Amino acid sequence: xxxxxxxxxxxxxxxxxxxxxxxxxxxxxxxxxxxxxxxxxxxxxxxxxxxxxxxxxxxxxxxxxxxxxxxxxxxxxxxxxxxxxxxxxxxxxxxxxxxxxxxxxxxxxxxxxxxxxxxxxxxxxxxxxxxxxxxxxxxxxxxxxxxxxxxxxxxxxxxxxxxxxxxxxxxxxxxxxxxxxxxxxxxxxxxxxxxxxxxxxxxxxxxxxxxxxxxxxxxxxxxxxxxxxxxxxxxxxxxxxxxxxxxxxxxxxxxxxxxxxxxxxxxxxxxxxxxxxxxxxxxxxxxxxxxxxxxxxxxxxxxxxxxxxxxxxxxxxxxxxxxxxxxxxxxxxxxxxxx
Amino acid sequence: xxxxxxxxxxxxxxxxxxxxxxxxxxxxxxxxxxxxxxxxxxxxxxxxxxxxxxxxxxxxxxxxxxxxxxxxxxxxxxxxxxxxxxxxxxxxxxxxxxxxxxxxxxxxxxxxxxxxxxxxxxxxxxxxxxxxxxxxxxxxxxxxxxxxxxxxxxxxxxxxxxxxxxxxxxxxxxxxxxxxxxxxxxxxxxxxxxxxxxxxxxxxxxxxxxxxxxxxxxxxxxxxxxxxxxxxxxxxxxxxxxxxxxxxxxxxxxxxxxxxxxxxxxxxxxxxxxxxxxxxxxxxxxxxxxxxxxxxxxxxxxxxxxxxxxxxxxxxxxxxxxxxxxxxxxxxxxxxxxx
DNA sequence: AAAGCTTTTGACACCGGTTTCCTTTTTCGC
DNA sequence: GCGAAAAAGGAAACCGGTGTCAAAAGCTTT
Numbered sequence: 083x084x085x086x087x088x089x090x091x092x093x094x095x096x097x098x099x100x101x102x103x104x105x106x107x108x109x110x111x112x113x114x115x116x117x118x119x120x121x122x123x124x125x126x127x128x129x130x131x132x133x134x135x136x137x138x139x140x141x142x143x144x145x146x147x148x149x150x151x152x153x154x155x156x157x158x159x160x161x162x163x164x165x166x167x168x169x170x171x172x173x174x175x176x177x178x179x180x181x182x183x184x185x186x187x188x189x190x191x192x193x194x195x196x197x198x199x200x201x202x203x204x205x206x207x208x209x210x211x212x213x214x215x216x217x218x219x220x221x222x223x224x225x226x227x228x229x230x231x232x233x234x235x236x237x238x239x240x241x242x243x244x245x246x247x248x249x250x251x252x253x254x255x256x257x258x259x260x261x262x263x264x265x266x267x268x269x270x271x272x273x274x275x276x277x278x279x280x281x282x283x284x285x286x287x288x289x290x291x292x293x294x295x296x297x298x299x300x301x302x303x304x305x306x307x308x309x310x311x312x313x314x315x316x317x318x319x320x321x322x323x324x325x326x327x328x329x330x331x332x333x334x335x336x337x338x339x340x341x342x343x344x345x346x347x348x349x350x351x352x353x354x355x356x357x358x359x360x361x362x363x364x365x366x367x368x369x370x371x372x373x374x375x376x377x378x379x380x381x382x383x384x385x386x387x388x389x390x391x392x393x394x395x396x397x398x399x400x401x402x403x404x405x406x407x408x409x410x411x412x413x414x415x416x417x418x419x420x421x
Numbered sequence: 422x423x424x425x426x427x428x429x430x431x432x433x434x435x436x437x438x439x440x441x442x443x444x445x446x447x448x449x450x451x452x453x454x455x456x457x458x459x460x461x462x463x464x465x466x467x468x469x470x471x472x473x474x475x476x477x478x479x480x481x482x483x484x485x486x487x488x489x490x491x492x493x494x495x496x497x498x499x500x501x502x503x504x505x506x507x508x509x510x511x512x513x514x515x516x517x518x519x520x521x522x523x524x525x526x527x528x529x530x531x532x533x534x535x536x537x538x539x540x541x542x543x544x545x546x547x548x549x550x551x552x553x554x555x556x557x558x559x560x561x562x563x564x565x566x567x568x569x570x571x572x573x574x575x576x577x578x579x580x581x582x583x584x585x586x587x588x589x590x591x592x593x594x595x596x597x598x599x600x601x602x603x604x605x606x607x608x609x610x611x612x613x614x615x616x617x618x619x620x621x622x623x624x625x626x627x628x629x630x631x632x633x634x635x636x637x638x639x640x641x642x643x644x645x646x647x648x649x650x651x652x653x654x655x656x657x658x659x660x661x662x663x664x665x666x667x668x669x670x671x672x673x674x675x676x677x678x679x680x681x682x683x684x685x686x687x688x689x690x691x692x693x694x695x696x697x698x699x700x701x702x703x704x705x706x707x708x709x710x711x712x713x714x715x716x717x718x719x720x721x722x723x724x725x726x727x728x729x730x731x732x733x734x735x736x737x738x739x740x741x742x743x744x745x746x747x748x749x750x751x752x753x754x755x756x757x758x759x760x
Numbered sequence: 761a762a763a764g765c766t767t768t769t770g771a772c773a774c775c776g777g778t779t780t781c782c783t784t785t786t787t788c789g790c
Numbered sequence: 791g792c793g794a795a796a797a798a799g800g801a802a803a804c805c806g807g808t809g810t811c812a813a814a815a816g817c818t819t820t
Contacts, residue, residue, distance in 0.1 A: 089543075091806055102770045107808060117768060134540040138480035139806035142775050147477055149520075159498040159705075166521055179520045179542050181488075182505055201473040203518050204428075311709055340709045347711050366498075370650055370679045371710050372686050430776055441800045446778060454797065478776035481805050761820100768815070779804075786797070 090131040099127040110135055137177065147206055148178045150393060153196065153220070154211035155187045157309065158337075160365050161382050165211060165234070168386025178394060181205065185214055193219060200227045207231055207393040209386070216279045232389040236280035236380075238403055245403045246389040248380040250280055250362075253408040254287030254332065255294075257360050257378055260410060261330045262295050264418045266358065270303040270328035272317040272338050278309075284334045284362060303328055307338045314341025322349055322357070329358065329419035336361035336368045336377055343371055343415075354417035364411050374413035381406050429470040438466040449474055476516065486545055487517045489732060492535065492559070493550035494526045496648060497676075499704050500721050504550060504573070507725025517733060520544065524553055532558060539566045546570060546732040548725070555618045571728040575619035575719075577742055584742045585728045587719040589619055589701075592747040593626030593671065594633075596699050596717055599749060600669045601634050603757045605697065609642040609667035611656040611677050617648075623673045623701060642667055646677045653680025661688055661696070668697065668758035675700035675707045675716055682710055682754075693756035703750050712753035719747035 092110075096103045101120060108116050109124040127133075141147035150169065156162050169180050183199055185192055200208075200223070207230030214220060215233040221243070224231040233239070236250040261269055271288050274281025292299050302324040305317030314333055321328055322345055333339035339361030343353055351357045353373060361368055364379030385406050392402065431449075435442045440463060447455050448463040466472075480486035489508065495501050508519050522538055524531055539547075539562070546569030553559060554572040560582070563570040572578070575589040600608055610627050613620025631638050641663040644656030653672055660667055661684055672678035678700030682692055690696045692712060700707055703718030724745050731741065 089540075093806075103807075104770060104809090105768090108769090111808085115768065120768080136481070136806055137541060137543060138477050138486055139775090140808080141477035142475070142481050142777085143806080143808040145775065145808095149518075159502040162502055163498040167523055170521075170523055177541055179488075179522075179538075181518045182509075182521050183518075184506055184509055199518075201428075202476060202516055204476060337705075337709070344711050366676075367706050367709050370676070370683075370706055372683055432776075442777080443779085443801085444799060447799085450778090454799090456798065459798080475776050478805090479778080481807085482776080482778040484805070763819085765818075766816085768813105770811105770813080772810090772812105774809080775807090777805090780802090781800100782802105783800080784798080786795105788793105788795085790792090 089136070090133045092133070092135065095124065095127050095131060095133050098131070099124045147204060148176070149203060149205045150178055150180050150390060151200075151203065151205040151208035152180060152182045152211065153185055153208050153214060154182075155185045155214040156211050158335075158363060158365060161363070162211065164382040165209070165386035165389075168383040168388075169209065169390040171383070172387045172390035173394065176394065178206070178390075187214055193223060196220065197223055197227065200224070200229050205229055209234065209389045209393065212236060212280055213278050230393055232392050234385055234389055237283045238405070239279070244392065246385050246392065246406065247403065248385065248406050248408045250283040250378075250380070250408065251287035251290070253378045253380075253410065254284045254362070255291040257362075257376075257410055258288055258291035258332060259295075260412075261332070261358060261360065261416065262291070262297070264358070264416065266330040266419050267297060268303065268326060268328040269297070269299075269330045269332065270305070270321040271299070272305045272307045272314055272321070272331060272333040272342065274334035274338075275308040276306075281309075281334055288332055302326075307334065307341075309335050309337060311337050311341045314338025315345050316341070318342035318345035319348075322346065322351065329356075330360070330416070331357065332360045332362075334362055336363045336365045336375065339375060339377070340367050340371050343375075354415050355420065358416040358419070360416060368411070368413070373415055375415045376413045377411050378408050379411045380408040428475070429472045431472075431474065434463065434466050434470060434472050437470065438463045486543060487515070488520050488542060488544045489517055489729060490520045490522055490539075490542065490544040490547035491550065492522050492524055492547050492553060494524045494553040495550050497674075497702060497704060500702065501550065503721040504548070504725035504728075507722040507727075508548065508729040510722070511726045511729035512733065515733065517545070526553055532562060535559065536562055536566065539563070539568050544568055548573065548728045548732065551575060551619055552617050569732055571731050573724055573728055576622045577744070578618070583731065585724050585731065585745065586742065587724065587745050587747045589622040589717075589719070589747065590626035590629070592717045592719075592749065593623045593701070594630040596701075596715075596749055597627055597630035597671060598634075599751075600671070600697060600699065600755065601630070601636070603697070603755065605669040605758050606636060607642065607665060607667040608636070608638075608669045608671065609644070609660040610638070611644045611646045611653055611660070611670060611672040611681065613673035613677075614647040615645075620648075620673055627671055641665075646673065646680075648674050648676060650676050650680045653677025654684050655680070657681035657684035658687075661685065661690065668695075669699070669755070670696065671699045671701075673701055675702045675704045675714065678714060678716070679706050679710050682714075693754050694759065697755040697758070699755060707750070707752070714754045715752045716750050717747050718750045720745050 092106050095106045210233045212235045215235050232244045235247045305320050307313035307317045346357050361377040364377045368375040368377045431445050434445045549572045551574045554574050571583045574586045644659050646652035646656045685696050700716040703716045707714040707716045
């Protein structure tokens with residue numbers, strides 16, 4: 083059944099089946115108003131010819147195409163790829179395809195670049211990954227361009243419209259509760275970068291949990307990080323060198339948490355005996371460092387799938403939000419503090 | 422300059438500029454046969470209207486679209502993403518976009534699925550990442566479907582046609598030479614899975630280096646892995662429990678190498694004092710475990726870029742190959758063996 | 761058997777570009 | 791100033807689908 087250069091068109095099918103283009107079109111689109119006879123007849127020809135409708139022609143006629151876009155500036159490769167898988171999962175057996183577009187958050191022309199991208203590609207809709215998903219101007223741009231969008235994030239944005247979010251805050255609370263339940267009292271925080279919603283949410287969760295248990299969080303128990311390994315290393319160093327050393331550290335992501343592992347090692351502190359550490363993301367590194375890290379995992383793939391489904395859901399264009407539960411993944415970086 | 426719902430078309434431009442569609446088309450395509458006058462006049466209208474040609478219409482008329490595909494089944498998220506970035510780099514400022522399509526190597530319907538995908542999307546061309554890029558049937562399929570393709574890989578395939586490859590074999594040789602130069606004699610290998618070209622190349626490089634120095638590689642100095650963390654853990658365990666323990670291990674990728682780190686730790690062996698370890702890939706984990714791992718890095722991003730450029734290069738459809746040098750990234754998991 | 765419905769089908773315009781081919785205008789040699 | 795060649799621009803067809811609307815066919819009903 084090898085192709086002989088050119089693909090058959092709807093005209094070829096129509097001619098061979100002895101019907102009109104329109105009828106073939108009806109068969110393709112499973113129109114109800116068709117006799118069983120013609121349907122089977124046309125389907126036979128389609129099968130014989132190996133006819134597949136030309137997506138570009140369809141897109142033109144329908145004035146919409148079947149391309150979903152993924153806008154991301156996420157430094158975590160695993161997360162991005164998981165989302166891609168989730169989306170692919172959602173659009174399997176549909177005619178949709180997924181176009182990726184990394185964006186550079188720091189570029190001053192970022193918005194213009196994306197505008198050009200959207201103009202040029204005329205996507206059906208886009209998924210926006212955090213942290214760039216927190217950019218309201220971007221969402222606004224999509225709106226302007228008439229491009230559907232769904233934002234993924236770590237919390238519902240106040241004016242959230244089309245959003246798929248996890249519940250970072252509660253999960254961090256749960257993680258810190260876990261530490262407190264084990265007997266930890268001096269628990270330190272390595273924050274994510276200023277201006278990131280996820281960093282904000284995780285910090286708030288941390289502080290809420292501490293406060294709920296009447297525990298104080300002095301300034302020397304808080305370090306500022308930027309989600310990178312080095313900042314975790316430096317931040318943890320700072321925390322561990324403070325006069326009253328914490329017995330546990332929560333880091334706002336795994337990469338910084340793994341920096342904290344190194345900082346501990348450099349000071350001859352053993353994890354978890356001398357220091358408990360909890361990260362966030364459940365990235366591969368969490369499972370692969372020693373000891374395996376307790377961390378908070380969020381269902382990235384599922385969220386990607388849900389976001390894509392929401393995007394391609396027929397009809398329902400109303401604003402809507404969905405929440406996805408994150409989950410504490412207990413491994414071996416946490417223990418009760420030594421008396 | 423907000424859009425008012427509908428995008429302007431070539432007709433709108435033509436009407437406003439008082440010229441024919443064709444003339445506008447000429448302007449867009451920078452046709453040479455145009456007076457300077459009309460060109461500037463039309464360009465003014467284009468700018469004023471914010472006109473951008475409809476890609477679907479263009480694709481239909483030109484009988485080819487501007488979509489590149491990325492076929493991959495690579496377990497290493499970082500690698501896949503780097504390639505994506507490289508491709509995006511190459512197609513920046515062109516009208517191309519990148520469509521991703523993870524494939525499941527183990528699915529019996531894999532080839533049919535991809536055929537359907539190619540039929541449906543009519544891509545301009547595809548990049549194929551290893552290890553699936555080693556599948557000749559897949560390349561054959563692309564050929565049949567009239568879809569351009571470039572394969573990426575760890576070595577030139579014998580019948581390689583459109584290929585961008587690194588030089589895994591030589592680089593592993595260099596890495597092992599490095600170990601030998603430091604005084605290691607009992608060097609063990611954790612292999613990648615059977616049937617993977619990269620695993621083959623890396624093994625051959627390893628054996629070649631050992632042989633070149635007259636060093637023996639007994640069976641108990643070779644472990645079979647599958648590129649996963651656990652297999653590295655198990656394989657290294659096996660190697661380290663052998664009667665004559667190796668002083669150094671080369672693992673066919675970083676994930677297995679990090680498994681080897683754990684295996685060492687479980688046996689109270691210190692890296693690099695008691696055991697040197699070298700991995701392959703220069704994945705993020707290599708930099709983030711303790712101690713930071715010496716590994717072989719290959720220029721994934723550059724290769725992705727080159728592959729994309731090759732795909733969209735006008736005219737030249739002749740088979741061609743390019744090689745990209747990998748590089749030994751020295752960190753702290755290697756030291757001279759203890760006397 | 762004619763009238764009236766419903767179901768099935770086709771002719772034709774259209775989506776927004778490009779290509780082919782032809783006409784009009786300009787330029788230039790003599 | 792004239793004819794020919796070159797340059798500039800336009801009309802209409804085309805790419806491969808879908809939407810509209812009316813015609814044709816099939817089925818009741820009286």
